[in-house]
Amino acid sequence: MSDETNPTTISNDAPPHRYSADLALDLELRWQDWWDDNGTFEAPNPAGPLADPDSVAARGEKLFVLDMFPYPSGVGLHVGHPLGFIGTDVYSRFKRMTGHNVMYTMGFDAFGLPAEQYAVQTGTHPAITTDANIANMRRQLRRLGLSHDNRRSISTTDPEYYRWTQWIFSQIFNAWYDEEQQTARPIDELIAEFASGTRSTPDGRPWAELTAGERADIIDDRRLAYVSEAPVNWCPGLGTVVANEEVTSDGRSDRGNYPVFKRNMRQWMMRITAYADRLIDDLELLDWTDAIKSMQRNWIGRSHGAIVHFASPAGVITVFTTRPDTLFGASFMVLSPEHPLVDELTTPEQAAAIDEYRAEAGGKKDFERQDESKEKTGVFTGSFATNPINGERVPVWIADYVLMGYGTGAIMAVPCGDERDFEFATKFKLPIPAIQRPPRAWFDEQAIEPTLDTSQWPFAYVGNAPYVQSSNDTLDLNGVASVADGVAMTNAWLEANDAGEATINYKLRDWLFSRQRYWGEPFPIVYDAEGRAHTLPDELLPVELPETDSFSPRTFDAEDKFSNPESPLDRLSDWVDVELDLGEGIQTYRRDTNVMPQWAGSCWYEMRYLDPTNTERFVDREVEQYWMGPRTEVRPDHPGGVDLYVGGVEHAVLHLLYARFWHKVLFDLGHVSSKEPYARLFNQGYIQAAAFKDEREIYVEATEVEGDDTDGFTFNGEPVAREWGKMGKSLKNAVSPDEMYDQYGADTLRLYEMAMGPLDASRPWETSDVIGMYRFLQRLWRNMVDEETGACIVSKDPADDETRKLLHKTIDIVRTEMDELRFNTAIAKLIELNNAVTKLDVMPREVAEPMVKMLAPLVPHVAEELWRSLGHDGTIAYVEFPEADPALLVDEMIEYPVQINGKVRGHIQVAADADQQAVESAALADDKVNASLDGAVPKKVIVVPGRMVSIVI
């Protein structure tokens, strides 16, 4: 952009004290320094190293405002990133002015793949690039004027931080889940129960008779963090395993988009499934959007049902079903091709077909098998099982529509009531006995006569309907009114006959917690000569990430699913082998060479903000209680946690689920008083931006595109197509905040981002719109400061009544809107007030002072400057926010619109305290109304007090 067309470039004759980008730059940098020098935004703690109890008392009610933990990216910020940060800053500043002690800071989630991949490419140690990226991001954020308590900023990569991440891991490792008490407990208590005999061992032998190894096996099986040989997601392209939550629905890694394969491997797992019920049930206590809650419920996937045992030549086959009441209709069984009983069930005649099918299924990725549109396939094993409810002999098949990873990996097929089973039965000519009589309407819809001959049915009937052919000697469902009753009766029968029982099944799997990478937290684990895992004692933490030049895991051809992970730490034998005394005398141990996933550091970071320098504990108890303790005055079952958590919706089932899980473990073990980390969650929208593709479908630099909607867009004279997408490098449509600072200053950028729409809505970025907010600040400035001399020009004369009323109405609305995070409407009201004052000859001080206070949260730099200009010392940050005088909010006269049959036909002025009869009389006396009535007699007159009059004729 050339200087001639830059709207903010001040020409030579511009007044010296006009609010310009240069002036904004000057005062913004000055105030940012001032805030830092004076520790303006340091929040006092009630106890611990940052204790300042007097100040805590003086500040008022506590409030913890939190942004989602940012990753310090190497490419820097674009204007889409700070949307939420500006929102939390405005809110924090507002709350400080309304009597709150606000906890507000920001740290960096700095472990992870991008820094490591960059290190591999450039040979620079990830610690160096990470530090540089953090420094750059701190600079960009500081330039925005965010009111962070900088003493509390942390990085997950700092050994003083990950020391406590490792400590928490040790706590989880040394804990087990007591299903009866529904709580995690220290593992020592489990050992004590076994030792004392209050809990019997799995095989019943006394604890004292077990070998050390047998005892350890029993204990290790119960830990909340455990090593297991289980199917995991192996990603050769990344050279590491990844969690279920990190695999996209098309079977690729969410980072890097590489294929992911199911492989059995020995890996660390976290027993998050123990918390499945509490993670669902406690959603009730949270002030989160229904969208996020339903995503979490969906991911955990709790379904109530029953397991049913079918006898077979290979032993009992257990299935999970949500409809045990349909057991009479189970006419065959289907096992997943991977089911362990398949070999034994397969008859010699069927062996070849089964082998072929299993080889084929095994060669497919999960997502290929889950393609719903594809036709059902399967092979008969040759064996039959026995349906326990009616003794029928049912054929056992295998098919890839049954997944080993859900339920028991085997189903009872009820083709008349399940569409998948119906398709399968139809294709393979298996019997489809009817066990419900569908309603007449259902047959009418299919345009067939009602019949129980299922060969006439086009598909399965799913729903509530009377049972038929559903009885044996001891159970009769025929005539039972509802599915719920049928289920209950069948469950009772199953239990009475040892054929199954009611149960709950979850989609959620345990969390795969180890990664074969370099740039992450090392595990605080060593293995003894028998290969048994031990936690290191707390005094040996942190286990620092060893120095090396070779940060890369061995990666493989992305499709090479038979490759094996090789962690970078494996290669560091000096580090791996370690001599320690863990109570058995000095011995040689081998360190665990995995690192933790990136999510580990973000599972508890908000608590470290509270007490960042504490060397005794991850957070002081009293400090945690103060900032995050349950607020029963808000609601009796308040779970505690952060008061306002702002971030994007993309972490719905990753970070938010993992962090809740860790927090609950810490709660159970008595380390924190809050049972949830984030009491209120607000999902901010995204800033989208136009992106342009040329005819080769390649994105072109958006800033260099010319043209508009109606005439079409061109790039270098060639036509290009517009689309909307998330702002970013890949779409070549990023706008850097630095550009905005140069052109307008940070206050204008802040104001624009807050004014362009509600915080939770996604909206397109329009650089050309930013100038509106800049003009507003310019007008505001001009109303208070002489553009020639820089002198304050507000008048000490009182405001006229009308202006005063407008001021108080504005105060009233702005207070409410800011409290509700509706900054866009608050800004509109402030502009309206300023526009009204602009029309006056002078700005009265009576308006100027409250106006500056109201603007202080939004545009803090210019507000501080004007506050000084108005003759005040110090900062405006803790000045009390204006309160409206209720007497000035009511008008003496009210204008009522008068409707006749729904159309506005006139207006009347009535005293505000007039009763309904008086309003009605005034309406009927109005000339225009009478003219419209034209002699007609009103049938009805409706007076809505304070609103309108409606006449029906």
Added chain:
RNA sequence: GCCCCGGUAGCCCAAUUGGCAGAGGCAACGGCCUCAAAAUCCGUCAAGUGUCGGUUCGAGUCCGACCCGGGGCACCA
């Protein structure tokens, strides 16, 4: 296919939750200033609320069906 959001002037967005469709900003147009222009300033214009139907004295708002856009889930037994 299922579950969430959202659809209001050319554009971004308001509308006290059933009460006069407009608060604010951009753009456009006109004017002041200027030799001229930019910037600033002053003023003006603009949609009947995605579609169809219903409830009501009165519907952007409530109900029903559908269309479009964004997000999430999906052979989960």
